[in-house]
Amino acid sequence: MSDVSQPIAAAEQPPRIAIFFDGVTSRRREVTLALLDQLEIVETGEAAIRWAYADIRRADSPAGLLRLSCTSAPPLARLEVRDTQLASDIVTRCARLDEHRTSRRGVAKIVGWSVAAAASLVAVVLFGMPLAADRLAPLVPEALQQRIGDAAEVQVKAIFGGGVCNDPEGQAAFTKLVNRIRDAAGLDASVKSAVLPTSVPNAFALPGGKVYMLKGLLDRADNPDEVAGILAHEFGHLKHHDNMRGLIYNGGTSFLIGLLFGDVTGSSAVIFASRSVVEASYSRDAEQAADTFAIEMMHALGRSPKPAAELMYRITGKEGGKGITILASHPLTEDRLARMTKEDQPPSGPPLLTAQEWKALKGICGGSGKV
Amino acid sequence: MNDFQWAPVGPPLPVSPPPLPPARVDFTGDRGDFRRLVTKGAALELVTFGFYRFWLVTDIRRHLWSNTSVNGDAAEYTGRAKELLLGFLFALAILVPIYLAYFLVTIEVERFQGFASTPLFISFYAFGQFAIYRARRYRLTRTVWRGVRFWMDGSGWAYSLRAMLWGLLVFLTLGLALPWREASLERYKMQHSHYGDLNGDFVGDGWTFFKRGWWLWLLSPVAIIIFPLAPFFYAEFKARQWRWWLSGIRIGGVSLESKLPHDAFYGLYWKVIGWTMLLSMALGMYVSICTALVVKLGGGSLEDVVGGDGFNSIPLLALTVIGYFAMALAFNIVMRVYLQRDLWAKVLETTHVHGIEAAANVRASGELASALGEGFADGLDVAGF
Numbered sequence: 108m109s110d111v112s113q114p115i116a117a118a119e120q121p122p123r124i125a126i127f128f129d130g131v132t133s134r135r136r137e138v139t140l141a142l143l144d145q146l147e148i149v150e151t152g153e154a155a156i157r158w159a160y161a162d163i164r165r166a167d168s169p170a171g172l173l174r175l176s177c178t179s180a181p182p183l184a185r186l187e188v189r190d191t192q193l194a195s196d197i198v199t200r201c202a203r204l205d206e207h208r209t210s211r212r213g214v215a216k217i218v219g220w221s222v223a224a225a226a227s228l229v230a231v232v233l234f235g236m237p238l239a240a241d242r243l244a245p246l247v248p249e250a251l252q253q254r255i256g257d258a259a260e261v262q263v264k265a266i267f268g269g270g271v272c273n274d275p276e277g278q279a280a281f282t283k284l285v286n287r288i289r290d291a292a293g294l295d296a297s298v299k300s301a302v303l304p305t306s307v308p309n310a311f312a313l314p315g316g317k318v319y320m321l322k323g324l325l326d327r328a329d330n331p332d333e334v335a336g337i338l339a340h341e342f343g344h345l346k347h348h349d350n351m352r353g354l355i356y357n358g359g360t361s362f363l364i365g366l367l368f369g370d371v372t373g374s375s376a377v378i379f380a381s382r383s384v385v386e387a388s389y390s391r392d393a394e395q396a397a398d399t400f401a402i403e404m405m406h407a408l409g410r411s412p413k414p415a416a417e418l419m420y421r422i423t424g425k426e427g428g429k430g431i432t433i434l435a436s437h438p439l440t441e442d443r444l445a446r447m448t449k450e451d452q453p454p455s456g457p458p459l460l461t462a463q464e465w466k467a468l469k470g471i472c473g474g475s476g477k478v
Numbered sequence: 479m480n481d482f483q484w485a486p487v488g489p490p491l492p493v494s495p496p497p498l499p500p501a502r503v504d505f506t507g508d509r510g511d512f513r514r515l516v517t518k519g520a521a522l523e524l525v526t527f528g529f530y531r532f533w534l535v536t537d538i539r540r541h542l543w544s545n546t547s548v549n550g551d552a553a554e555y556t557g558r559a560k561e562l563l564l565g566f567l568f569a570l571a572i573l574v575p576i577y578l579a580y581f582l583v584t585i586e587v588e589r590f591q592g593f594a595s596t597p598l599f600i601s602f603y604a605f606g607q608f609a610i611y612r613a614r615r616y617r618l619t620r621t622v623w624r625g626v627r628f629w630m631d632g633s634g635w636a637y638s639l640r641a642m643l644w645g646l647l648v649f650l651t652l653g654l655a656l657p658w659r660e661a662s663l664e665r666y667k668m669q670h671s672h673y674g675d676l677n678g679d680f681v682g683d684g685w686t687f688f689k690r691g692w693w694l695w696l697l698s699p700v701a702i703i704i705f706p707l708a709p710f711f712y713a714e715f716k717a718r719q720w721r722w723w724l725s726g727i728r729i730g731g732v733s734l735e736s737k738l739p740h741d742a743f744y745g746l747y748w749k750v751i752g753w754t755m756l757l758s759m760a761l762g763m764y765v766s767i768c769t770a771l772v773v774k775l776g777g778g779s780l781e782d783v784v785g786g787d788g789f790n791s792i793p794l795l796a797l798t799v800i801g802y803f804a805m806a807l808a809f810n811i812v813m814r815v816y817l818q819r820d821l822w823a824k825v826l827e828t829t830h831v832h833g834i835e836a837a838a839n840v841r842a843s844g845e846l847a848s849a850l851g852e853g854f855a856d857g858l859d860v861a862g863f
């Protein structure tokens with residue numbers, strides 16, 4: 108049909124052949140098309156089907172094939188035109204052919220909404236979650252906190268070999284020390300604490316009012332004030348509901364950040380990294396607050412907070428210059444030491460434990476305590 | 479112009495009785511088009527923090543489907559990104575309370591026994607299998623050929639239960655039962671699949687699959703020790719799996735046959751590995767150049783910038799993150815071009831369809847399925863055929 112001119116009159120046109128699927132059966136129908144005031148689809152021996160040009164839409168097709176659907180026909184009815192001349196004749200008549208496709212503006216809209224959604228998620232992570240954690244943590248029922256604490260305790264004991272140190276004299280000394288700080292802190296008697304027999308030098312608080320000191324820390328301590336300062340810090344965490352706040356905050360942020368990144372990188376590295384940064388800064392604030400609390404308690408007891416920081420420094424050494432500071436969950440030990448040194452004051456109260464009691468405490472895990 | 483001129487692809491409709499040659503399956507998609515599609519998509523995915531994934535996945539499927547023709551007639555994918563987005567939001571609305579309940583149950587259980595909550599992961603596995611079934615159902619109901627849809631019935635939870643029991647057996651037999659698991663699960667899926675009023679079936683059996691792949695199972699420890707062999711093993715396994723799977727598919731009187739060679743995927747996997755190595759090297763070079771620049775401009779020593787076990791310089795950290803994103807983007811493009819498009823094309827060019835005349839006059843039937851399953855699959859990070 109290379110040199111056939113195309114008169115407008117329908118009668119003169121060559122047969123305009125296409126393939127039609129009526130969307131009801133899969134029968135491949137050979138049809139002739141008539142481009143009248145509507146598109147007429149005629150199969151020999153069947154009634155003509157009419158599609159209004161305004162209802163015709165383009166459907167996905169391979170290259171070299173024009174595939175059409177019609178909004179007023181069965182949704183899967185398809186007309187397939189291979190002849191390029193016929194195809195372009197139809198296309199020029201259908202003004203709304205590509206109306207349903209995602210346009211450049213549509214893509215811009217997707218980008219805009221996503222950026223807005225991401226920005227609000229980030230705002231929630233940075234401002235909403237800390238606020239929610241602060242407000243919700245004190246509202247968590249005591250019973251639930253207790254349960255979370257119990258669950259954590261089982262795991263902790265599984266990790267550190269089970270059992271607590273319970274040399275009677277050492278226990279008495281430990282109870283005395285804990286009670287003095289607890290009373291100063293204004294916490295009630297439901298607070299429990301114990302020493303766990305492991306050489307790891309650390310201490311931590313669990314939800315529901317549990318404070319654990321690990322034997323490794325006790326071994327490295329030189330006097331009761333060092334231990335007391337650290338216990339006071341942990342009581343600070345209890346007082347501030349830091350466990351519950353952290354739990355709510357970490358759960359919330361990891362969920363939101365996971366939501367934000369979805370599978371953009373196909374790896375969780377970004378999620379992990381951004382979570383660490385966000386959570387670390389949150390936990391650094393909590394640690395600062397617990398340190399402040401410890402300083403106040405030690406002052407209230409007439410003792411200096413400095414020995415506790417010295418003990419920490421003895422354990423960790425200088426921390427600066429190791430790794431990225433925005434990833435650290437604690438303030439640097441040297442900064443904490445500097446801060447506590449500033450708060451140093453000569454003891455105005457009686458020693459927290461007698462020399463005898465201190466010796467007993469060091470030996471709480473059995474044997475004569477390592478000095 | 480005579481009656482046949484409009485159809486340069488595919489033979490004219492056969493009118494004579496058998497024997498008929500098998501119908502061809504062709505993939506006519508242009509590789510450049512696909513590459514541009516995924517490049518643009520990956521870039522948009524990056525600037526939209528991943529939300530564009532629903533649109534990209536839809537565009538990829540539309541491209542692959544509409545360029546796949548069986549017996550001269552191209553298929554069509556009618557799913558839309560908004561459905562996926564909605565499915566994802568619905569799945570979230572269901573998953574969030576479950577995550578919360580899971581959290582509370584964990585606490586209750588842990589109280590009695592340390593680490594006893596691990597079996598609760600099973601419930602997530604169950605959800606994942608449900609998601610795989612429902613996602614297949616969504617994709618199938620959006621697949622149109624000759625103006626008639628495929629569709630699926632059956633229950634996602636019944637499927638999930640089967641998948642879990644078979645999973646347990648596979649675990650207990652150290653993977654030996656895998657072929658039988660695949661066969662049984664595929665049978666369930668295909669027997670609940672339909673094209674119009676034609677019913678699907680799956681005739682592949684576990685024993686055939688086992689005979690094709692047992693030595694791979696036996697030699698898999700070798701691949702773990704001698705790393706360069708691993709891609710060969712995986713490519714072998716995948717090719718054998720595809721061939722077995724396709725050859726087992728029946729829809730009414732229509733049967734599929736795959737002649738996929740066992741070494742069909744070697745090239746693809748090696749290309750992906752080559753690109754990955756190239757990209758990693760590029761990232762390494764980029765980071766070292768950035769480090770050098772930061773050291774030079776900042777005036778500090780190398781020690782100051784990269785001290786201890788990380789970076790101390792915020793600009794360098796930012797530059798590295800940008801480099802990482804660029805690499806992730808490039809890697810996504812490579813994966814999609816080789817492991818989606820090229821793999822698809824390779825599989826299709828060796829597939830033949832017998833008895834296609836049974837699909838000549840099929841009556842449309844079945845309901846459309848929601849994209850909830852796709853949403854779950856997205857939320858739980860599972861994927862399936």
Ligand SMILES: [Zn+2]
Pocket residue numbers: 340341344394397
């Ligand atoms: Zn602390």
